[in-house]
Amino acid sequence: MRFHSLATTCLLAFSSTSIGETIPPNHILWGEQGPPTTLHRRQATPSPTSTRVADSACTNGPLTRQCWSNGFNAATDFDKKWPNTGKTVTYSLEITNGTCNPDGNGAKPCQLFNNQYPGPVISANWGDWIEVTVKNSMQANGTGIHWHGIRMLNNCPNDGVPGITECPLAPADTKVYRFQATQFGTTWYHSHFSSQYGEGAFGALVINGPASANYDIDLGPYVLNDLYYPTSWQMGLIAFNNLQLGRPPPPANNIIVNGTNKNAGNTTGSYNKVKLTKGKKYRLRLINASTDNNIRVSLDNHPFLVINSDLVPIKPYVTNWVLLAVGQRYDVVITANQTVGDYWFRADVASECASSNANRGLSIFTYDGAPGNDPTTSPFTKPTNGCVDESPLVPWVPNTVDQTAFMNQVGNLQVDLHREQVTTNGQNLVFWGINLTAINVDWDEPTLQYVADKNTSYPRVFNLIEIPNQNTWSYWIIQETPGTLVPIPHPIHLHGHDFYVLGARGGSTFNISSDPQTLQWQNPPRRDTAILPGRGWLAIAFPSDNPGAWLMHCHIAWHVADGLAVQFLESKDQAPLGDANWQKTCANWNQYALNPTYPKSDSGLKLL
Structure with a gap:
């Protein structure tokens, strides 16, 4: 059995791989310096204007959003400390087979939490414990709920990934997820089992806390997602067949904005409407919960002040458009300072990211006193910088990544560009993979x-x-292998950690001699989902401070279903293990799996 040892610096080759050639052993090596050095994460000197001094009087309000309570504020390093409120907020989610019709095109099969599309918003305050009871009321599917971007510090069994951190939840079974909100900001939850999140099994998760800019009113989460009229199983099979021919998946049928939109014929459905009061500032929490589509958003005549990327507060900057890759979140502040009227909010497919859709997402932001009609406003000019992450993303709490170990290792890093082939039913099939392996987890034995x-x-x-x-x-x-059959960008998501984005570049192979000098070590962007540019590379770093098994994968559902993922087993001797209830979930699943209605047909992680 072949598995990887730790390489403190390693090049992951993302490739469209046919399953068959032997992988040469030892293609990930230690450098001459041996095992990695001890972690030294230095906090840079905070900006003197970053926040008011934290004290017991620092409370959160429209003019003091950087404050929170009890000495905690936006400048608090939440890796090191967070409030302990002593409060547990509880929610119940029941996942069922149902139907949905978000754009008026007609009812389609969906898998829903509490019969809602998207699922209900889960909210808590920074430092609260969150306890969610999940009941699987589907007739013929297991499930598992992942809490996207939540660090799950020393709490890996609650990460919600069947085959890695848990067994799936069998039909008619119930389990409780419990975790502390050590971070704050905007994120989401979704099924991590086969096709369910593409069928509607997702919802917003908001952790209230301080912010890096002031605002009057929090509008709450604004979920964006692509919509396919066929089922996700059907679309996954089509996408897989297209991959064999080097073709992209079919375009989505629509982009849904906060649960609704009109269809491409503009004859049925409805636009979501948001009310504004002139002179007020509004926080809007943007989430891209799509299956495949990267989405670029704007609000006509109203620039965005961006204050958060994923669950990381940043130094605010102004932009007219924000690109959200699949899985990413941005919090923005909108100032209602325009003429009283109706304005289009636009959610356009990011074609520069190889995304395609037959329609565009629209909603209406309407001022008090406006007629509430379809707007006649015009969009801002779109940026032309390609499929790259937003910039500048400067974390509010500055940290420096130690580069010593990286430089010691980089000279001996081995990069393997071979393809791997496996014969299945007499055919050679093409799969997405990492390091020449398409991941395939075992639901019965995670x-x-x-x-x-x-x-x-x-x-x-x-x-x-x-x-x-x-x-x-x-x-x-992370390198997309030159010559990859379908060279496109990938939104890379890591569980159990934020990572620091040291650098990224499209259209080139990482040059071990010169590119390390271009990496950013002083307060680099930090997040849990970042874009790997097409034909290019993405350099990331994270501290190994959270024992457990953590998945890293492309968040395009077709890709992770085909195997584009890797798992890090971190400090396994210190990893928290499942309790008696965890074992009971596995026992119930293994009993159900003796005669499942639908046998596992993909990587087991998402879609197909």
């Missing part, structure tokens, strides 16, 4: 069960990389 059993014979298809030492830096160059 990675954490291997850890509990002290079984290190991980199947090769687990695509598992061990990070054995705690409190070290882990650096990764």
